[in-house]
Amino acid sequence: MERMLSGIKPTGRVTLGNYIGAIKPFISYQDEYEMFIFIANLHSMTITQEPKELRKNTRDLIAIYLAAGLDPEKVTLFLQSDVHEHAQLGWYMTCLSGMGELYRMTQYKDKAAKGESIGTGIYVYPTLMAADILLYNPQYVPVGEDQKQHVELTRDLADRFNRRYSETFVLPEPLVAKVGGRIMDLQNPTKKMSKSSSDGKGCIYILDDVNLSKKKIMSAVTDSEGSIRFDPENKPGISNLLEIYASLSGRTIPELEQRYVGAGYGTFKKDLAEIVGQYLTDIQTRYKEVTQGSYIDDILKEGARKATPVARKTLAKVERKIGITIYK
Ligand code: ATP
Numbered sequence: 001m002e003r004m005l006s007g008i009k010p011t012g013r014v015t016l017g018n019y020i021g022a023i024k025p026f027i028s029y030q031d032e033y034e035m036f037i038f039i040a041n042l043h044s045m046t047i048t049q050e051p052k053e054l055r056k057n058t059r060d061l062i063a064i065y066l067a068a069g070l071d072p073e074k075v076t077l078f079l080q081s082d083v084h085e086h087a088q089l090g091w092y093m094t095c096l097s098g099m100g101e102l103y104r105m106t107q108y109k110d111k112a113a114k115g116e117s118i119g120t121g122i123y124v125y126p127t128l129m130a131a132d133i134l135l136y137n138p139q140y141v142p143v144g145e146d147q148k149q150h151v152e153l154t155r156d157l158a159d160r161f162n163r164r165y166s167e168t169f170v171l172p173e174p175l176v177a178k179v180g181g182r183i184m185d186l187q188n189p190t191k192k193m194s195k196s197s198s199d200g201k202g203c204i205y206i207l208d209d210v211n212l213s214k215k216k217i218m219s220a221v222t223d224s225e226g227s228i229r230f231d232p233e234n235k236p237g238i239s240n241l242l243e244i245y246a247s248l249s250g251r252t253i254p255e256l257e258q259r260y261v262g263a264g265y266g267t268f269k270k271d272l273a274e275i276v277g278q279y280l281t282d283i284q285t286r287y288k289e290v291t292q293g294s295y296i297d298d299i300l301k302e303g304a305r306k307a308t309p310v311a312r313k314t315l316a317k318v319e320r321k322i323g324i325t326i327y328k
């Protein structure tokens, strides 16, 4: 089996964008790949975290993954902070990188452009991400569109290491879902649906009240043309809803365009609201089950137990090659 790895930050409530862009694809991959999924809690520290909230968000995130269908028997699910090798390899990756290439990362540039004071963590963020990936030598890294650039940097760093020392790392490939890689805000469909976004009306949260989520779909911004057609440039609102619909229903966008020829936006939105509502209902029911007792703690402990030897082996190899290790 080929190996796949991805991480997700516990920074805020999980959105429908996260579900479509990350959680759902992970679940569909779990039968085909050997998967490592971790909660990127070290990455979450790049912005100030209220400790109580961080703990809650971390638990909720894991619970939602499990509730959505991630199978801990098939996937190694763990906390990044439980495997100390991430931070250690992260330092070597930071030293291997150049200021210029980190400066070019759009996630950093976007945050810097806002003019607020930003922490050093945001700047070196991608080198820790490179370490997360390279410790496990996966062939594929499923991510949303916005993270593709970081995986490409990881490839560059891996290649640099391999050339400078000797063949060590597999060059990982980013895997961006064709549909749903970038779900947009329902109120402002030229902007990514994001948990750190404005007032929450444009963003559906997985643990949202089901009726509220349906209302959010019904009041999503569209256009005055009245035809259900995929055209992200001129019809960003409807195109985004089509993407959500396609991804949740398993139908293709052309199939949906065909199905709704001549139908109004109201009918289309109502059908989509039902689908979204059903998804949330199912996940929320399972969420209640998985948050009982010590289930989550047990899974995380087992995940760390499985991930640690893999990470340790890679780090030991790296430290031998770079001359840090001087005895056996
Ligand atoms: P923020 O919303 O604060 O910008 P984020 O949701 O992008 O953060 P993560 O929680 O780490 O950050 O994202 C987890 C995964 O979900 C990543 O692979 C990311 O690319 C994907 N993702 C996030 N938002 C969307 C979206 N709107 N559409 C599709 N995928 C998304």
Ligand code: LTN
Pocket: 005, 006, 007, 008, 009, 040, 043, 128, 129, 132, 133, 141, 142, 143, 147, 150
């Ligand atoms: N940067 C990612 C989270 C993340 C990640 C990773 C994803 C941290 N380390 C390693 C894939 C592989 C984000 O913001 N979504």
